[in-house]
Amino acid sequence: MGTIKVKYANKKQLSTLKKVLSALDFEFSEDEFKNPSPSGDKWFENPKNLELIKIGEKQLREGKGRTLTQDLKKELFG
Numbered sequence: 229m230g231t232i233k234v235k236y237a238n239k240k241q242l243s244t245l246k247k248v249l250s251a252l253d254f255e256f257s258e259d260e261f262k263n264p265s266p267s268g269d270k271w272f273e274n275p276k277n278l279e280l281i282k283i284g285e286k287q288l289r290e291g292k293g294r295t296l297t298q299d300l301k302k303e304l305f306g
Contacts (some may be wrong), residue, residue: 233275263272
């Protein structure tokens, strides 16, 4: 069994999609997307971007991160 995510633009699309899924005997549920950005930045709507954040957080927990100090900035960027 697998799962897919579908992005719809309006209620008509959602209604049509529900009818098609029901007619084909698919099991489905609705989950409203909540943008985690307080400003509503569209960058956060892309699941690939959210996955990059999760990967970065995991790497930091594993001690694979570095703090960008003023000295390190000068070393890296001049």
